[in-house]
Amino acid sequence: MAEKGETGSSKPTLTAAEKQLYRSRQELNYMKQQAARIRSRNLMTGLAIGAFVVGMFSYTILSVKQERVIDELDDEARIHITRGPRTGANS
Numbered sequence: 001m002a003e004k005g006e007t008g009s010s011k012p013t014l015t016a017a018e019k020q021l022y023r024s025r026q027e028l029n030y031m032k033q034q035a036a037r038i039r040s041r042n043l044m045t046g047l048a049i050g051a052f053v054v055g056m057f058s059y060t061i062l063s064v065k066q067e068r069v070i071d072e073l074d075d076e077a078r079i080h081i082t083r084g085p086r087t088g089a090n091s
Helices: 016-083
Strands: none
Touching: none
């Protein structure tokens, strides 16, 4: 039979050091979970910034190529304007 002094609790009480260790382990687990969440957010942010940079670089290269083509067309137009129109009378 159980002694009269027992209250039915089979859990031993924790000392102050054990409570502190338990709290520090809980904090460490919480930090690990938060670190994983932050890591995924950082990854998404990095990918978004990288996509923006690649898009901006591609747009810049494309616009420079278009400017070169436009400059070439302008040069050809200037040549044709100075020569005059090609008609049957002046060919």
